[in-house]
Amino acid sequence: MTGVHGKSRGNFLENTIYGLLKAVERAFYADETAVRSGLLQSFDPRAKLVAMVVLIAAVNFASRPWVIAILLWGTVLLALISSIPIRCALVPVWVSAATFSGAIAVPALFLTPGQSVLRLPEVNMDVTAQGVRTAAYLFLRVETCSSLAMLLAFSTPWTHVLKALRVLRVPVVFVVILGMTFRYLLLLMEAAREMFESRRSRSVGRLSRGDYRRLAIATSGVLLAKSFQLGTDVFLAMQSRGFRGEVYLLDEFRMTARDWAALSSITVIALAAACVGR
Secondary structure (H helix, E strand, O other): OOOOOOOOOOOHHHHHHHHHHHHHHHHHHHHHHHOOOOOHHHOOHHHHHHHHHHHHHHHHHOOOHHHHHHHHHHHHHHHHHOOOOHHHHOHHHHHHHHHHHHHHHHHHHHHOOOOEEEEEOOOOEEEEHHHHHHHHHHHHHHHHHHHHHHHHHHHOOHHHHHHHHHHOOOOHHHHHHHHHHHHHHHHHHHHHHHHHHHHHHOOOOOOOHHHHHHHHHHHHHHHHHHHHHHHHHHHHHHHHOOOOOOOOOOOOOOOOHHHHHHHHHHHHHHHHHHHHHO
């Protein structure tokens, strides 16, 4: 896939396309880190999937911020041991999670009733101790759950994650839709990038806002037509290759004693965290 170089100076639609392409490239990078030699990469995908689900459940059951903070610290430690780059894997999701959770956590500082710890005379509002605890609890929960999900994505190839979901009796329709949506978005975003690059290479000067709107509408129509055509072509190609609804891979999963021991240890840690955190 062609890399996205530099920052686009085009309109909002172009910047959105380039932003999505950067996310797509990050997804490809996740597949590269998933085949590295590391602690998490050496475990069975089913064991990792169950372990992450159990840990996420423990984070949601725990109500003490310090317990969730310990789990977050453990997630970072696992990433370092597994040769997963913190800057590329976890920092972006931390920033995104902080942005969205902050929209809820910051008002909770003032709206949660309790003992005042800080007075803001400019806005005539008090920051309460209970509000700080609620905001910290929400922030840590979102950050930890997001980090655990990214840890699974960066330590397990996407096809293995899908197969692990199927082995765990997740409905095949859900697995197929999830896998096809991911691959389909890659192709669609690449087609959109090529269209914008083609248009920019044939444009001289700046377009007016009206021209930009007409261009955006025309581009959306072409992408919609391409999406229908691409969907039909992909379905026919899959049918011609024997696809009948089930997902098959050449890689066979085998749970070893090491996998069972790791899964059991993670389960015990999660249960302990859930109980202590209550």
